[in-house]
Amino acid sequence: MKELSVNHLLGIKYINKNDINLILETADQFKEVINRPIKKVPSLRDITIANIFFENSTRTKLSFELAQKRLSADVMSFSSAQSSVKKGETLIDTVNNILAMKVDMVVMRHSSPGAAHFLSQHVKASIVNAGDGAHEHPTQALLDSYTIREKLGEVAGKKIVIVGDILHSRVALSNIFALQMQGAEVKVCGPKTLIPQYINSLGVTYEPNLIKALEWCDVANMLRVQNERLDVSYFPNTREYTQQFGLTNEILNNLNKEIVVMHPGPINRGVEITSDVADGNHSVILDQVENGVAVRMAVIYLLASKIQN
């Protein structure tokens, strides 16, 4: 009988390969559940979950909420824009007030790296990190691995290139950890100013040329330029970025192989990826969104089974 080695999902670097396998295998069962005529199971009837988002989110927040509802958990969601955080309340106070209402699990997105880890040390609830600054976004990496596994059979031995703003991307970091743990090879590609200096120490190589990177890979994960996190100018302008690192149908057609194109969303159409690629045959972007619900159901289910009754 298997269970997770952790009580919280704070990041991929805190879990191991067995945990990833267990989550992805459990997600298989939930994917079948969410394709039934009635898409709901009663497992988490007595669990209450708070989703607290201190940063904007559409996909992740909706995906988590839907996953929780499909598992029959009681759900409350809040965004910091409408909360007392604006009145000066600290993070621990906010969360402890929520927990006083008998909440078992907290899903949190926060702009500070390590916020989820900090919270897990100070409050009594199971914590799921839904993105902490430029640090980690573990459920995104898990759903990306799930999608690769679904399309290519397995992750081990596959070559994945992550293109774009690696420096500010929590998706990139979590993906690097998850893919390497499962035995995949990872390259990054993008403007040198948006590649972290220490990238080699993660066992990842840098390829400045998009075409070369695509010719090497089985999967290209296109990331958005996170304009909201760019404190200084990292590249001359968007047009130049698009010319060098934007993925077009023409580039894909000139490759002598088929690759899978992923994007965690939100897409800036015409910048890192053109519309015809995003909506084309190579793209698995909407599969990623569907798989996100199944993977998050698996994470929440497995963590909830470890909450003391």
Next chain:
Amino acid sequence: MSQKVLLNTKEVNIILHRLACQLIEKHLDFSNTILIGIQPRGAFLAKRLTEILKEEYQISDLKLGLLDITFFRDDFRRSEKPFEANQTQIDFLVEDKNVVFIDDVLYTGRSIRAALTAIQSFGRPKSIELLTLIDRRFSRDLPIQPDYRGRQVDAINNEKVLVKWKENDGEDAVYIEVKS
């Protein structure tokens, strides 16, 4: 721990044929019937019965599904051991069909309670019956009884009924194990 044989291979075989015949008696050509094996152990029995019905009684139009009840159990977070989910494979709607649940051992009845809830995700069946190879008497927590039973046993609580299948465990047999 001691073990005694409750049913040997020959007896299991005779019972499987009897159960198949009882199903035919009730469901005739199975045109409006769906057999559902309860995962994981009921799947073996369900597949075996399907084989017999197809090969020895020439019933061609058989629909078999496998139902996993893990996410519908009522002891989530109450049981010592974590549950492992199995595959559910029901590629059709059960709306207005006669469903037969198939499981190897009926004990407390809680698995069947979970299955009754789980099957609702696939529609509203016309009727649901229960077939079980072993019916443990006097051990029910819920008002659930089988419609077709292979053998009834009066096992007490420190005894465990073990059903073995050739394709999984190397032999067809049923044992009673006494924990000492």
